[in-house]
Each structure stands twice: as structure tokens, then as C-alpha cells.
Amino acid sequence: MKKLHIVSLGCAKNLVDSEMMLGILELGGYEVMEDPTEAELLLVNTCGFIRPAVEEAVDEILRLAEYKKADPAKKLVVTGCLVQRYGSDLQQELPEVDLFVGIDDEERIIDLIAGLGEESGIVLQHPSRFILSSKMPRRLSTPPFRSYLKITEGCDNRCTYCMIPSIRGDLRSRSIIDLITEASALAEAGVRELTLIAQDLTGYGSDLGPDTNLVTLLKALLAETDIPWLRLLYLYPVSTGTELLQLMADQPRILPYLDIPFQHISDPVLKKMGRRYGRQDLEHLVKQIRGYLPDCALRTTMLIGFPGETEQDVVELLDCLQHWQLDHVGVFPFEAEDGSVAAGFADKVPEEEKQLRFQRVMELQAEISKSKLQQYVGREEVVLVEGLSRESDLLLEGRTRYQAPDIDGCVYINEGTANPGDIVKVRITEAHIYDLVGKIID
Numbered sequence: 001m002k003k004l005h006i007v008s009l010g011c012a013k014n015l016v017d018s019e020m021m022l023g024i025l026e027l028g029g030y031e032v033m034e035d036p037t038e039a040e041l042l043l044v045n046t047c048g049f050i051r052p053a054v055e056e057a058v059d060e061i062l063r064l065a066e067y068k069k070a071d072p073a074k075k076l077v078v079t080g081c082l083v084q085r086y087g088s089d090l091q092q093e094l095p096e097v098d099l100f101v102g103i104d105d106e107e108r109i110i111d112l113i114a115g116l117g118e119e120s121g122i123v124l125q126h127p128s129r130f131i132l133s134s135k136m137p138r139r140l141s142t143p144p145f146r147s148y149l150k151i152t153e154g155c156d157n158r159c160t161y162c163m164i165p166s167i168r169g170d171l172r173s174r175s176i177i178d179l180i181t182e183a184s185a186l187a188e189a190g191v192r193e194l195t196l197i198a199q200d201l202t203g204y205g206s207d208l209g210p211d212t213n214l215v216t217l218l219k220a221l222l223a224e225t226d227i228p229w230l231r232l233l234y235l236y237p238v239s240t241g242t243e244l245l246q247l248m249a250d251q252p253r254i255l256p257y258l259d260i261p262f263q264h265i266s267d268p269v270l271k272k273m274g275r276r277y278g279r280q281d282l283e284h285l286v287k288q289i290r291g292y293l294p295d296c297a298l299r300t301t302m303l304i305g306f307p308g309e310t311e312q313d314v315v316e317l318l319d320c321l322q323h324w325q326l327d328h329v330g331v332f333p334f335e336a337e338d339g340s341v342a343a344g345f346a347d348k349v350p351e352e353e354k355q356l357r358f359q360r361v362m363e364l365q366a367e368i369s370k371s372k373l374q375q376y377v378g379r380e381e382v383v384l385v386e387g388l389s390r391e392s393d394l395l396l397e398g399r400t401r402y403q404a405p406d407i408d409g410c411v412y413i414n415e416g417t418a419n420p421g422d423i424v425k426v427r428i429t430e431a432h433i434y435d436l437v438g439k440i441i442d
Ligand code: SF4
Pocket: 155, 156, 157, 158, 159, 162, 163, 164, 165, 199, 200
């Protein structure tokens, strides 16, 4: 067996690409090694859409390059968004790398590596037209009882701060038949929580005709699989409509959880961001969701310090968060990305001021999260058990329907036994800022 060490960086969509490459490499005779010293192939699947991610990717590549210095026979391969964004510019910066593979060539990874001779620094960067298929092998890197289902590639929106469309290309949707084939195989393999992901989940099917959209896909998943938990991430505000909310209200297998990035609430800021909605639309959406799904957990993200943002805009945003009492809010300070439209905007917010605004929003949301979680104390909640807690072997860890994997808090279980993947009933006995504590009742 050939030995491989792989590092997957970035978002869940990139993780699915890593799982595809892992499946292909395993079929090609590779086995995964935790320790890079034992591997002849070192592979980093990179993220590259914002500067901190680019820096993290370069640090990881240089870290693995040290192993190659110690053993020059090793091959160092870099794939993913960093390659798609910078291509041959990386050759000079990273001479230790043998092969740079852009998104469109990842499914050829085994042939590309087999073809690697003495040559080094080869770059494959083509406009991204790649789309995943259920015919491609995939080796899950998540626990076997949960998985992501990537339903599209790319994005048709053109938010002024975002580099993703230039990296991943325009939106391409997978067919419903192909997605059902993959979801059925995942269900067969024991998946109990399937999280649907895309750059914009609500854009699904817009390139495949009127009968293909998120609602028709969900109806097919409900009818063709018995996966008990279906979770939705990355919805676009104005395309999150009543048909979807009604289906969620009727179908408890679609979890009462919605991740809808608002990015801001101020009309002038949203306009400059190129977002196709304003504050009134968001007010209306939050009210509608609460009408159809009273106990739905609402997650969003806010971008703070966008060019032109005023103190008044921040006050309005804080008022809205106080008023809406959202469950989970990811807050990010704006970064002017080279090549983005927003990088050219004047009236930038000074860094210090931006950090202060970021802190104010984080502090308020931590308070809101803490008080929201108090509402769970005394309630009986269904919990998907992840396994022994990372905190202590005396505790089990799991998540309620209102907590997404890898991004939200969890439930620490201090009484009762269960196996990873079990869905059990837990009485919540305590609540902290982001996590809950409880005991299994049956
Ligand atoms: S919706 Fe906007 S922010 Fe999200 S990936 Fe598309 S362009 Fe980027």
C-alpha cells in the first residue's frame, strides 16, 4: 500500500472535495497515515477565498515541506481554492511543491500523481466547470453517522466582497437523481444526519429548469431515503420562501434549523455589498420563519466594518440583533480581498474602529446566546450522540436539532449511556454561553 497524509482546509464544501480525492486515492492503492513522516505523498487541499485562509494554507504547506526536506523522496501536492485563485504565481513562492492542482483537475488526482516524474512545480489551473457526481468514489472524513451533501458548485450571486464566484465559477447544480443516488448510498452506510451544503442552497436547480429546486429536492430526499435528520446550511435571504418554510413545518425530518447569512442589516451597506435585499426584507423573513416554525433555530453571519459603514449602521445592527434574538451569529471583520469589487471602495473603516465594532457585536450576541440557551433548561430534547466528549471521558457529547456540526455548541451528557450515532432523548439540566448539559432519559 502506498501511504498518504492529507490535510483538508476551509469549508465543508472543500471537505467534500477532499473526501472525493481520498476515495479516488484509496481505490488507487493509498492508505491514510496520521503521521506525515510515514507518508510518501503529502496532500493539502486548500482554501483561498480570504487572506487569513490563504495564510493558513501557506503555513500548512510550509509545515509539510519540512517533512519533504527530511525525506526528498516524498511528494508534496497542493489542491483546491488557493491553486484555483493564484495558479502559477504559487510556483515561485512555494518551490517545495511538486504539483499544484486546481479544482477542475482534482478528480484526475491519481493519474496526475502517477505521472509525476522528476519534474516539480507543475500547475494545473483551469476555469472551474467541475461538478461532483455520485459515480465518484468518496471516503467520509466525518463520523459515519453524519455527512455533508454538496448539491451545487459555484455561485451566481456577485457580492462585492466575495472571491468565490471567481474561484469556483458560476452555479452548477447536480441532478436530483444523482443526489438521491448519493444520499441513498450514505443512508445505506449508516448516515443519520445529512447536511445539505452549497454556496447558496436556494440557488439549487436554477440552471436545471422550473421543476428542479430546493423544495423538489427535499421532497425526493424525504421520499427516497429514511435519513432521520436533514439539515440546511447557507440559504440566501430573499430566496428562502414560504413553500420551503411550509415543507419544513410539515416534515420534522427537515430539522428546525436555518443558516441564512444576512451579512448586515443597513440598507446602504447591503446595497454596497451587492446583496439583493434590505432591512425590511430581513424583518419580514424573520417574522415569516417564526410564524411557520416557532422553535426554529436561526443562524446567520454578519460582516462588520464594510467600507462606508457608519456608527449609526452599527447601532441599527445591534438593535436588530437585540430585537430578533437569533440563536447563532458568526461575526467577521471585513477584509478587502485583492481582486474583489469591494477592495476598490473608498471610505474604509479604520482597523482599530473595525475591531471595536466587531467586539461590540460579539459581546451582545454572546449575551443573547446565553439567555436563549437558558430556555432549554428543563426541556426534553432529541440529541444525536457524537461519542465520548473531547472534554472528558466521563462525558458523552451530542447535538440537538438546533446545533449544527462543527459550527455550533453541543450537549454534554453526564448521565446515561449511548453509542455514537444514536438519537436519544435528553433532559437538559444546565445551559452555558454556547453549550448545554443534560442526562439521557430514554
Ligand atoms: S452568495 Fe455571495 S458571499 Fe456567498 S458565495 Fe455567492 S457571491 Fe460569495
